[in-house]
Amino acid sequence: VSGKPATSYDVVVVGAGFAGMYMLHRLRQQGMTARVYEQGDGVGGTWYWNRYPGARCDVESMQYSYSFSEELQQEWDWSERYAPQPEILKYANHVADRFNLRPDIQFNTRVERAVFDEAANLWSVATSDGNTVMAKFFVLATGCLSNAKMPDIRGLDGFKGKVYHTGHWPHEEVAFTGLRVGVIGTGSSAIQSVPIIAEQASQLTVFQRTANFSIPARNAELTEQERQSFRSRYPEIRQFAREIARNGIYTEMPDRGALDDGDNERRAKYEARWTSGGLTFMSVYNNLALEQAANDTAANFVREKIAEIVEDPQTAKLLQPNNHPIGSKRICIDTDYFKTFNRANVTLVDIKSNPIEEITENAVRTGAKDYEVDALVLATGFDAMTGSVAKIDIHGRGGQTLNDKWAAGPRTYLGLMSSGFPNLFVITGPGSPSVLSNMIVSIEQHVDWIADCISYMRDRGLDTMEAAVDAEDKWVAHVNEVAYATLYPQANSWYMGANVPGKPRIFMPYIGGVGPYRQICNDVAAKGYEGFVMAAAEQKKRA
Numbered sequence: 177v178s179g180k181p182a183t184s185y186d187v188v189v190v191g192a193g194f195a196g197m198y199m200l201h202r203l204r205q206q207g208m209t210a211r212v213y214e215q216g217d218g219v220g221g222t223w224y225w226n227r228y229p230g231a232r233c234d235v236e237s238m239q240y241s242y243s244f245s246e247e248l249q250q251e252w253d254w255s256e257r258y259a260p261q262p263e264i265l266k267y268a269n270h271v272a273d274r275f276n277l278r279p280d281i282q283f284n285t286r287v288e289r290a291v292f293d294e295a296a297n298l299w300s301v302a303t304s305d306g307n308t309v310m311a312k313f314f315v316l317a318t319g320c321l322s323n324a325k326m327p328d329i330r331g332l333d334g335f336k337g338k339v340y341h342t343g344h345w346p347h348e349e350v351a352f353t354g355l356r357v358g359v360i361g362t363g364s365s366a367i368q369s370v371p372i373i374a375e376q377a378s379q380l381t382v383f384q385r386t387a388n389f390s391i392p393a394r395n396a397e398l399t400e401q402e403r404q405s406f407r408s409r410y411p412e413i414r415q416f417a418r419e420i421a422r423n424g425i426y427t428e429m430p431d432r433g434a435l436d437d438g439d440n441e442r443r444a445k446y447e448a449r450w451t452s453g454g455l456t457f458m459s460v461y462n463n464l465a466l467e468q469a470a471n472d473t474a475a476n477f478v479r480e481k482i483a484e485i486v487e488d489p490q491t492a493k494l495l496q497p498n499n500h501p502i503g504s505k506r507i508c509i510d511t512d513y514f515k516t517f518n519r520a521n522v523t524l525v526d527i528k529s530n531p532i533e534e535i536t537e538n539a540v541r542t543g544a545k546d547y548e549v550d551a552l553v554l555a556t557g558f559d560a561m562t563g564s565v566a567k568i569d570i571h572g573r574g575g576q577t578l579n580d581k582w583a584a585g586p587r588t589y590l591g592l593m594s595s596g597f598p599n600l601f602v603i604t605g606p607g608s609p610s611v612l613s614n615m616i617v618s619i620e621q622h623v624d625w626i627a628d629c630i631s632y633m634r635d636r637g638l639d640t641m642e643a644a645v646d647a648e649d650k651w652v653a654h655v656n657e658v659a660y661a662t663l664y665p666q667a668n669s670w671y672m673g674a675n676v677p678g679k680p681r682i683f684m685p686y687i688g689g690v691g692p693y694r695q696i697c698n699d700v701a702a703k704g705y706e707g708f709v710m711a712a713a714e715q716k717k718r719a
């Protein structure tokens with residue numbers, strides 16, 4: 177390759193999930209050249225990797241879908257209230273074909289290193305196939321829950337049976353029939369997969385460190401009438417999700433707090449939400465995330481439900497979360513999770529009071545006893561929000577690495593850029609609503625904002641853009657302040673980085689709500705990208 181000039185693009189995008197695909201589409205519409213690198217051999221990101229049994233989105237399918245194309249949203253038929261992973265992946269593939277995205281996506285290729293060349297104002301991007309390309313803009317569409325976290329448990333490597341991570345599930349069929357299976361972790365992935373694995377396995381042992389709140393999903397097939405009713409109201413629904421809803425989901429907005437109702441009325445409201453199912457359980461009142469006493473009413477309601485469902489009182493007690501406010505860890509929604517523990521072949525093991533000491537060749541060993549298993553499912557989650565960014569060796573101005581800059585926690589302005597790293601955008605990065613929202617709503621907002629910004633720069637002959645240090649400092653302080661006005665930081669959650677040993681405890685997403693956040697981003701743009709420094713190269717280099 178020596179002597180050959182590097183290929184150059186206007187934009188290099190990392191990741192071909194929902195963010196990367198829409199980013200590519202927007203850039204091409206603007207007549208820009210873009211190259212997307214994707215480590216998987218297909219599109220879909222999180223929905224490409226998370227193929228575990230029972231994987232489905234907990235945002236309803238009619239809302240967990242792109243809104244940028246009217247034809248697409250009118251023509252695509254979602255089959256169920258919550259789309260199962262294979263259907264979401266099919267949708268992602270449909271989008272890739274419909275908008276002819278594949279020619280600009282290079283699959284099976286990781287971006288390993290990116291260095292900002294200060295003389296040329298270009299990013300030099302090195303990929304796992306040994307190539308290096310140049311790009312004016314570098315966009316990380318790497319996803320927030322994409323870097324599967326293996327637990328650091330002694331002996332795991334020596335286990336003789338099969339080991340699966342929910343976030344990195346094999347593409348071929350996995351059969352647990354007749355096997356003794358151990359599931360480690362009780363987050364959303366476990367809560368979705370445990371009821372299904374229990375039906376297949378001869379014996380299922382679930383190792384729980386922290387009990388989680390979960391609400392029935394009440395999944396069902398969508399009728400054509402339901403789909404049509406949604407479609408005909410799409411303009412209103414999408415606008416609400418973008419501009420008004422706090423989490424990007426169309427739902428009734430609560431007008432009162434939990435303690436404004438009497439006991440009976442409150443109970444009736446919780447009961448109604450429990451019966452209708454889904455994430456909107458938390459939006460029955462407007463202060464559940466803010467006031468402990470209000471939160472307790474919802475938490476107690478769910479704890480009572482668990483006690484009603486689970487027959488063995490000791491197991492029920494263990495399944496009742498008791499050390500974090502409801503919602504402060506991402507609330508789960510399930511189909512028969514708690515009921516599964518009534519099955520004779522399912523056992524719950526409390527590894528909080530009795531931690532796993534090691535994994536032997538054929539068992540999970542706690543201080544109390546060995547639990548023999550033939551296969552292990554690690555439902556241990558992700559190094560969320562920053563994990564996939566950190567895997568890329570990114571060098572900004574003065575050779576500073578992003579990992580060094582973020583060593584004490586991510587620092588961004590608006591969750592979009594980090595000072596010292598010109599022309600580097602993060603889609604749904606830390607400091608934006610991201611994982612606290614319907615991801616597709618947040619993805620579309622960021623992609624549109626970034627695409628508009630790039631076109632603004634092109635129109636004005638500007639070469640670089642970066643976050644100003646003071647704007648970034650203020651934003652980081654604001655993100656923190658808003659978070660600490662809520663109950664969220666009380667939980668050892670992945671929002672806080674608390675699930676990764678050694679990761680700094682910082683509340684990473686912006687909790688101010690997607691509507692207000694969008695307004696802030698729009699205002700910043702309207703004021704000529706206030707808080708960002710934009711410049712034209714003073715001297716254009718001679719060829």
Ligand code: NA7
Binds near residue numbers: 556668674
């Ligand atoms: P989560 O929600 O991070 O859950 C991971 C679970 O694994 C959780 O119960 C953890 O307990 C447990 N865990 C993690 N590491 C260990 C070790 N080392 N030992 C024992 N138990 C461990 O990941 P999910 O994949 O379920 O869901 C992620 C998101 O995807 C979800 O919120 C939805 O938005 C979709 P802990 O709570 O840390 O004590």
